[in-house]
Amino acid sequence: MTEIIKVFVGIFVGLGAFLCMVTALGIIRLPDVYTRNHAASKGSTLGIMFILIGAFLFFYVKEGHYNSRLLLGIVFIFITSPVAGHLISRAAYHTGVPLWKKSVLDELKDKEKHEKHGLDRSNGEGK
Amino acid sequence: MAFQILLNFFLAFLWMFLQNSFNSTGFFVGYLLGLLIICGLRRFFQSRFYLLRVGAVVNLLFIFLKELVMANWAVFKVILKPKLDMQPGIFAMPTTLESKWEVTVLANLITLTPGTFVVDVSADNKILYIHAMDVPDVEDAITDIRESFEKAIMEVSR
Numbered sequence: 339m340t341e342i343i344k345v346f347v348g349i350f351v352g353l354g355a356f357l358c359m360v361t362a363l364g365i366i367r368l369p370d371v372y373t374r375n376h377a378a379s380k381g382s383t384l385g386i387m388f389i390l391i392g393a394f395l396f397f398y399v400k401e402g403h404y405n406s407r408l409l410l411g412i413v414f415i416f417i418t419s420p421v422a423g424h425l426i427s428r429a430a431y432h433t434g435v436p437l438w439k440k441s442v443l444d445e446l447k448d449k450e451k452h453e454k455h456g457l458d459r460s461n462g463e464g465k
Numbered sequence: 466m467a468f469q470i471l472l473n474f475f476l477a478f479l480w481m482f483l484q485n486s487f488n489s490t491g492f493f494v495g496y497l498l499g500l501l502i503i504c505g506l507r508r509f510f511q512s513r514f515y516l517l518r519v520g521a522v523v524n525l526l527f528i529f530l531k532e533l534v535m536a537n538w539a540v541f542k543v544i545l546k547p548k549l550d551m552q553p554g555i556f557a558m559p560t561t562l563e564s565k566w567e568v569t570v571l572a573n574l575i576t577l578t579p580g581t582f583v584v585d586v587s588a589d590n591k592i593l594y595i596h597a598m599d600v601p602d603v604e605d606a607i608t609d610i611r612e613s614f615e616k617a618i619m620e621v622s623r
Contacts, residue, residue: 357537357541360540360541360544360545363544363545364540364543364544367544367549368543368544369549370553372553372555372584372596373551373553373598375582375596376540376543376580376582376596376598377540377544379576379582380533380536380537380577381540381541381544383533383577384533384534384537416529416533417573420572420573420576420577420582421573423576423582424572424576424582424583424584427582427596428584428585431584432585437554437555438553
């Protein structure tokens with residue numbers, strides 16, 4: 339039983355580290371703030387969650403030590419990192435950071451004008 | 466919902482006092498019996514029987530985890546593709562959700578969906594502005610997924 343769990347620990351920690359590496363690669367490679375934010379807000383969330391789950395299982399199996407703080411850490415990261423990504427990209431947009439030049443669509447610009455004039459064209463692109 | 470849970474706790478304590486067994490087993494048995502009573506009397510409450518709502522919350526949690534894994538797979542494919550040929554863009558999506566926490570949960574869920582995250586929310590919480598990694602091919606599929614998200618969130622709040 340413990341050997342199987344050790345294999346799982348290895349898989350979790352390895353996968354988490356790999357995902358964090360892919361995230362770092364994405365932050366280097368992708369062209370603008372918003373696409374980088376895709377990589378950062380998703381990849382690192384799952385990567386860190388996997389590493390923490392691996393650490394939790396390791397200490398639980400090896401030492402019999404049930405560390406509830408790791409579980410709380412997982413929950414907190416899961417809740418806060420999408421919000422952080424949203425806030426960073428929102429701040430970037432409102433300070434005028436441009437989109438990538440190959441971007442095809444920017445409805446936020448038009449819509450803000452519409453909203454300021456009190457004109458709400460509510461069936462937009464999503465339909 | 467909160468009222469029904471509180472009532473269930475109250476019934477569990479009542480059971481403990483009736484049995485004179487002040488331990489966690491007594492509480493647990495009382496809670497289960499109280500659950501049966503509340504289920505039997507569910508048509509006298511304003512809202513639904515609360516276990517249904519608890520089930521909806523658990524369902525939402527599983528959707529969150531599934532979407533997180535799928536989103537990572539999608540981002541992974543984009544990053545490790547040799548050519549950067551995605552077509553990012555920001556599109557607007559009207560939402561029918563009303564209260565603030567619903568919109569917040571929807572925005573978090575969208576942020577963890579493959580290829581999308583929320584850039585801005587309009588002042589009246591009616592429109593979400595979403596940055597998508599690949600506008601042409603994902604948009605329809607994403608609208609479908611999001612319909613199911615909205616439905617799952619409404620299932621909780623109904």
